[in-house]
Amino acid sequence: MGAGMKVLFRALSYFRPDAGRIASVFCLLVGSIVLNVLKPWPLALMVDCVLGQRRLPALLGPAGAWPKPVQLGCLAAAIFLLHFGQGALAWAQNYSSIGVGLRGLTRVRQAVFARLQRLSLRYHQGANAGDLIYRASWDTYSFQTLFQQGLMTFVTALLSLLVMVCVMWRLNVPLTLVALALAPLMVMGIRLFGGAMRERTTVAQQADSRVTSLVQQSIAALPLTQSYTREDYEAGRFQGEAVEAQKRRLSQHGSELAYGFAIALIFGFGAAMTAWLGGRQVLAGALTLGKLLVFLSYLLQLYEPLNQLSYVGATVAGAAAGTRRVFEILDAPESVPDGKLSPKPGVQQIDFRGVSFAYEPGREVLREISLSLRRGETAALVGPSGAGKTTLLLMLPRFFDPTGGGIELDGVDLREFRLQDLRRQMALVLQEPIILPATVAENIAYGKPGATAEEIQAAARAANAAAFIEKLPQQFQTRIGDGAARLSAGERQRINLARAFLKDAPILLLDEPTSALDAESEALIAASLRELLRDRIGLIVAHRPATIAGLARVLEMADGRLRKT
Numbered sequence: 001m002g003a004g005m006k007v008l009f010r011a012l013s014y015f016r017p018d019a020g021r022i023a024s025v026f027c028l029l030v031g032s033i034v035l036n037v038l039k040p041w042p043l044a045l046m047v048d049c050v051l052g053q054r055r056l057p058a059l060l061g062p063a064g065a066w067p068k069p070v071q072l073g074c075l076a077a078a079i080f081l082l083h084f085g086q087g088a089l090a091w092a093q094n095y096s097s098i099g100v101g102l103r104g105l106t107r108v109r110q111a112v113f114a115r116l117q118r119l120s121l122r123y124h125q126g127a128n129a130g131d132l133i134y135r136a137s138w139d140t141y142s143f144q145t146l147f148q149q150g151l152m153t154f155v156t157a158l159l160s161l162l163v164m165v166c167v168m169w170r171l172n173v174p175l176t177l178v179a180l181a182l183a184p185l186m187v188m189g190i191r192l193f194g195g196a197m198r199e200r201t202t203v204a205q206q207a208d209s210r211v212t213s214l215v216q217q218s219i220a221a222l223p224l225t226q227s228y229t230r231e232d233y234e235a236g237r238f239q240g241e242a243v244e245a246q247k248r249r250l251s252q253h254g255s256e257l258a259y260g261f262a263i264a265l266i267f268g269f270g271a272a273m274t275a276w277l278g279g280r281q282v283l284a285g286a287l288t289l290g291k292l293l294v295f296l297s298y299l300l301q302l303y304e305p306l307n308q309l310s311y312v313g314a315t316v317a318g319a320a321a322g323t324r325r326v327f328e329i330l331d332a333p334e335s336v337p338d339g340k341l342s343p344k345p346g347v348q349q350i351d352f353r354g355v356s357f358a359y360e361p362g363r364e365v366l367r368e369i370s371l372s373l374r375r376g377e378t379a380a381l382v383g384p385s386g387a388g389k390t391t392l393l394l395m396l397p398r399f400f401d402p403t404g405g406g407i408e409l410d411g412v413d414l415r416e417f418r419l420q421d422l423r424r425q426m427a428l429v430l431q432e433p434i435i436l437p438a439t440v441a442e443n444i445a446y447g448k449p450g451a452t453a454e455e456i457q458a459a460a461r462a463a464n465a466a467a468f469i470e471k472l473p474q475q476f477q478t479r480i481g482d483g484a485a486r487l488s489a490g491e492r493q494r495i496n497l498a499r500a501f502l503k504d505a506p507i508l509l510l511d512e513p514t515s516a517l518d519a520e521s522e523a524l525i526a527a528s529l530r531e532l533l534r535d536r537i538g539l540i541v542a543h544r545p546a547t548i549a550g551l552a553r554v555l556e557m558a559d560g561r562l563r564k565t
């Protein structure tokens, strides 16, 4: 229970900024409970004093002398006013508490999104995107559930219960004892069912998350699926997972319902006992009819908070499983810890010193690579597929850190630098071009947010992209990247190049930037590249001679090692 409580307190800590609002919710809550407890009393007075032979309590002052019909009218009005006031307070209380719940949800989602943005490539490559989407969008609701259906319901139910039990105790002790005898039975029920419910909820959430990731993966693989006509196979696979999720959910709800049934049995027993004993007391003249009515009305109302309390355990157990899955993201260890230094402006030199790297322990992809590049120098990296070229490039922005040796920038190990400052020194074009759902201009200016239209156009020209952009429906203002306007592989590549050109960083890292281009485009870009690289450090993975023509150094890579030529 210790670790479980820790998770709960940690989840609720996301609501701390709303402490003031929560306090006002509690004030409304207390008011609504007090009015609720007063609700059955006008009826009791009516039965005992107006219709029966007793006197109205002295508390009501001169009202005792009024004519009976007036007394009846006043008590009826009191019934209405109590219901109205209690309803209004409950409305205000629920509305604010839902507001607080939603604000907490937003806070958690922001934290998860920010964390996902910062987690290293190594984390994302090891994670399942669909599962992350499920956790960030659905599991985050658990925080709201925990606050509203967990904390708020618990406090509301407990307070109502306490107040009602106190009043019942003053009305009639033996009947109250019978009602209280239900509590230990309920604790037993929670013990009996709680663990199983928690377990089944976790399993059901995992199955749901597998369904989400399957949808996401199959959309990504759609061209493949359709061209290989494997739609039926995919549909079958999906049905398997969907039915599995259905079974898991059913089993979860089954255990919840069985639990609810057990609780209902306990209550049925309690209600029968109280009715029997209460009836005998009225027969014996130990209780007035009005007070028995109040007692019965409390007893019926007792059912609701007790029932809520009995479900709070299940709700909290389910929500705790969701929050735990969210915390797994928030607590994921950072494999690329941040440094403190900032590189000095005007980077002069990069040195690889015996760099080794393995994605998985024992399988080295880079082996003792040593290499120096000075300002004004560009090296071409060639070699067979799988040699480790991309991996070598990705070491510079520290998507991965070497497992042996180190990389230095002007004599300082990369790990000493603040990641953001280090990455500002580099423009990277990945082997797989990435287009953001935004306009062409926004895509190109991604690395230089304040860029002018002229700068964007110049970068597009240097990347030989201006001509095709001019032909798009709204030229530079055309939205691309989300299915609106489709770009060819070579066009995507040139947008990515223009983005890197515009960033104007001292280090340029290009991974096969012209692989999808025709010879003419390639030659044009190669010319811009040489111009751009004159005063920078460049590392270009390329296979085709035209791209690397005129570069002083060609480094051949094979099986994770460099062979200088």
Ligand SMILES: Nc1ncnc2c1ncn2[C@@H]1O[C@H](COP(=O)(O)OP(=O)(O)OP(=O)(O)O)[C@@H](O)[C@H]1O
Residues within 6 Å of the ligand: 125, 359, 360, 365, 383, 384, 385, 386, 387, 388, 389, 390, 391, 392, 431
């Ligand atoms: N995220 C990863 N996890 C595990 N192994 C990886 C990962 N990325 C690449 N590898 C492995 O590392 C080796 C080098 O991959 P890398 O992408 O650096 O090759 P490359 O030289 O760029 O090849 P290509 O010319 O095909 O792009 C390959 O054997 C590959 O299977």
Ligand SMILES: [Mg+2]
Residues within 6 Å of the ligand: 389, 390, 391, 431, 511
């Ligand atoms: Mg590669």
